[in-house]
Amino acid sequence: MNIELLNKDLGLPSGNVEVEFLTLDKLENEKQKKSLKKMGFKAEQDALCFLNEKQFLACGVEDMSANNIRSATTVAIKHLKSMNYTSASFNVEKSNIRAIIEGLILGGYEFNTYKSKPKKHKLKNIHLLNSDISSLQKEFQEAVIVAEATCFTRDIVNTAPDDIHPPELAKVAKNLAKENGLECRVLNEKALKKEKCEAMLAVGRASRHESQLIHLSYKPKNAKKIISLVGKGLTYDSGGLSLKPATSMVSMKMDKAGACAVLGLMKAVSELKLDVEVHGFIGAVENMIGGDAYKPDDVLKSRSGTTIEVRNTDAEGRLVLADVLDYAQDKVKADYLFDFATLTGACMVALGQYTTGVMGHSNRLKHDLSKAASRSGELTASLPFNKHLKKQIKSEIADICNISNKPYGGAITAGLFLDTFIHEENKNKWLHFDIAGSAYTESPWDCNTYGATGSGVRFMSEFLKSIK
Ligand code: BES
Ligand code: ZN
Ligand code: ZN
Numbered sequence: 001m002n003i004e005l006l007n008k009d010l011g012l013p014s015g016n017v018e019v020e021f022l023t024l025d026k027l028e029n030e031k032q033k034k035s036l037k038k039m040g041f042k043a044e045q046d047a048l049c050f051l052n053e054k055q056f057l058a059c060g061v062e063d064m065s066a067n068n069i070r071s072a073t074t075v076a077i078k079h080l081k082s083m084n085y086t087s088a089s090f091n092v093e094k095s096n097i098r099a100i101i102e103g104l105i106l107g108g109y110e111f112n113t114y115k116s117k118p119k120k121h122k123l124k125n126i127h128l129l130n131s132d133i134s135s136l137q138k139e140f141q142e143a144v145i146v147a148e149a150t151c152f153t154r155d156i157v158n159t160a161p162d163d164i165h166p167p168e169l170a171k172v173a174k175n176l177a178k179e180n181g182l183e184c185r186v187l188n189e190k191a192l193k194k195e196k197c198e199a200m201l202a203v204g205r206a207s208r209h210e211s212q213l214i215h216l217s218y219k220p221k222n223a224k225k226i227i228s229l230v231g232k233g234l235t236y237d238s239g240g241l242s243l244k245p246a247t248s249m250v251s252m253k254m255d256k257a258g259a260c261a262v263l264g265l266m267k268a269v270s271e272l273k274l275d276v277e278v279h280g281f282i283g284a285v286e287n288m289i290g291g292d293a294y295k296p297d298d299v300l301k302s303r304s305g306t307t308i309e310v311r312n313t314d315a316e317g318r319l320v321l322a323d324v325l326d327y328a329q330d331k332v333k334a335d336y337l338f339d340f341a342t343l344t345g346a347c348m349v350a351l352g353q354y355t356t357g358v359m360g361h362s363n364r365l366k367h368d369l370s371k372a373a374s375r376s377g378e379l380t381a382s383l384p385f386n387k388h389l390k391k392q393i394k395s396e397i398a399d400i401c402n403i404s405n406k407p408y409g410g411a412i413t414a415g416l417f418l419d420t421f422i423h424e425e426n427k428n429k430w431l432h433f434d435i436a437g438s439a440y441t442e443s444p445w446d447c448n449t450y451g452a453t454g455s456g457v458r459f460m461s462e463f464l465k466s467i468k
Contacts, residue, residue: 001123003104005140008091008129016127017088019057019076021069021096032056046075057088066099067377067446073103074447081108081121089127097128097136098143102377105147106447106454111158145271146461150454153257153264157439157452161236161253165209166284169233169259173214173282176263180218180270187213197323199302200283203316206240206293207286213324214282215331216263218270223277225467228334229266229460230324232317232341233259233284240287240313241295248345254452255317257439258340259284261456268461276467279332283324287316299398303327304421309398317343318414319402322421329423336365337430339418340456342439346410347383353437354445355379356455359415360431369431372463377446378455379438383412390416411436 012018022030027043030036032051036058041049045068047060057080059072073090080088090100104126112118130136156164156172164172170186177184189210192201197213204211214233234255238244244252259282266280294300298310300319304326308319321339329337347357356373358366358380366382373380389409393416395401400420404413415432422430438455441448 001104001108001121001126003101003126003128003144005092005133005136006127006129007133008131012089012127013087015055015086017055017057017080017085019059019088019090021059021061021064021072023061023063030058032058046072048075048079050079064096066096069096070099070103070107070377070447073100074107077104077108080123084122086122087125087127088123089129092128092130092136094136094139097139099377100128101140101143102147102447105144106150107449109151109154109449111155111451113155113159142272142465146268146458149264149268149271149461150457152267153260153454153457154452156260156263157254157257157454159253161286164256165207165235165286166204166212166233167209169235169256169282169284170212170214173216173263176267177216180267182266182270183217183219185215195327196301196303197327199300199308199319200285200323202294202298202300203240203287203319204285206288206290209235209286212284213327214280214284216266216280218266218278220273220275220277222275224275225335226277226279226332227336227338227464228279228281228328228332229262230281230321230328230337230339231259231262231283232256232321232339232343233282234317234320234342235284235286237287237314237316238289240316241289241293242313243289244314251440251442254440255342256284257342257435257452257455260452261340261435261439261454261460264454264457265460265464268457269464272461272465274464276464278464279328279334281324281328283320285316285320287313302421306400306420307398309395309401311401312403315402315414317341318417321418325418325421329426335429337422337426338433338460340433340435342436343434344411344414344436346414347434348437350383350411351381351437353441355381356438356459357381357383357411357434358431359383359385359412359434361385362428365428365431369459369463372466373459376458376462378459380459383415385412385416385419389413393417
């Protein structure tokens with residue numbers, strides 16, 4: 001599907017469907033009003049009405065906000081793809097062009113890698129129309145780059161765990177580096193041993209695939225700031241010896257979504273040519289069972305020297321991140337440090353499946369991030385730390401325990417576990433994003449189709465774009 005920004009005054013090919021967003025108010029002034037009313041169209045949000053003789057598709061919206069336009073565009077593109085039309089056009093303005101592009105690219109996304117007969121669509125061209133296209137060019141290009149980077153993230157997350165295991169994820173990173181002019185360094189298990197990443201290595205020990213620490217960098221000249229992004233890359237999380245129940249194990253290929261968001265962001269920042277230096281660190285590991293598996297009761301010495309009592313092998317993401325965060329802070333002195341992880345089911349209990357949990361010490365940074373997230377259309381909410389919850393991860397025999405001794409506040413205690421590995425000078429530079437709920441869905445919502453959503457890519461791109 002080809003999306004083009006075109007001058008409104010140029011004619012459109014015959015057979016083109018004109019798409020228009022209509023609120024109830026706007027419906028009153030619409031020249032097609034009679035026909036639309038006759039068909040029972042009331043301009044309700046996400047309702048569609050197609051006038052065949054006019055080649056006109058009306059899309060109902062509650063108001064013209066970006067969130068509602070994105071949602072309505074998603075419904076429209078799915079409908080258009082199911083019909084025989086070859087081209088469609090939308091009138092665009094500065095206020096809605098990004099939402100329309102997101103609806104088209106993200107809402108129209110399909111993952112067909114494993115379909116032997118993928119559906120074919122006739123829809124080839126989308127025309128975005130405005131009378132002054134030069135004023136929209138930048139907005140247009142940026143929106144396409146970020147949406148496509150989000151689809152890149154989705155594709156990797158959606159790929160089956162036997163096709164994307166840790167060495168394969170490292171290959172994906174190397175290919176991305178080659179295509180986008182990034183530096184890429186990969187540490188295999190031998191190198192990880194040298195680095196004393198014993199917590200990360202323990203998690204991957206029962207896997208037939210070697211764990212990998214991936215470091216990508218984008219280094220433009222005269223960068224204004226340095227940012228480190230860290231991603232949890234569990235290419236499969238069976239739970240380990242604290243095995244997940246059968247129904248909870250399904251979809252655990254998505255436990256690499258944090259890593260994949262980091263990959264998508266590296267793609268986006270390099271294509272946007274942002275003038276910030278960005279480092280992506282990924283802990284790629286598979287959490288499996290076997291005679292060699294790490295166990296509840298093991299005590300692990302992490303890279304930082306902090307000892308960890310393992311009481312549940314399914315709380316593995318924080319063990320991997322403990323080492324990767326420590327490594328990232330030693331290698332790069334960043335102005336901001338962000339980690340992305342499908343870390344806890346508890347985050348979904350707290351916030352629902354649509355919202356990313358944001359944790360950290362700096363209220364200022366949380367505030368700026370939340371502003372960027374609102375502009376991006378992704379949902380985030382802050383989960384506050386407190387000293388009482390910190391006590392819940394104390395260990396009687398080691399420095400810290402990998403699970404809480406109480407059943408409540410699991411997303412925050414996981415965040416506080418990570419906090420143990422944040423160096424003192426970086427406390428106010430760090431935010432943790434728990435994307436357990438927002439990264440994957442089996443029921444489409446907004447512009448998210450079945451499977452991976454690519455969460456994190458849009459809100460962090462928006463934050464990085466706004467850095468002064
Ligand atoms: N990868 C899971 C978290 C998860 C659960 C992500 C559901 C997406 C959907 C993580 O490794 C995990 O298993 N966490 C445990 C922690 C518990 C043992 C303290 C959890 O959330 O149950
Ligand atoms: Zn787990
Ligand atoms: Zn996990």
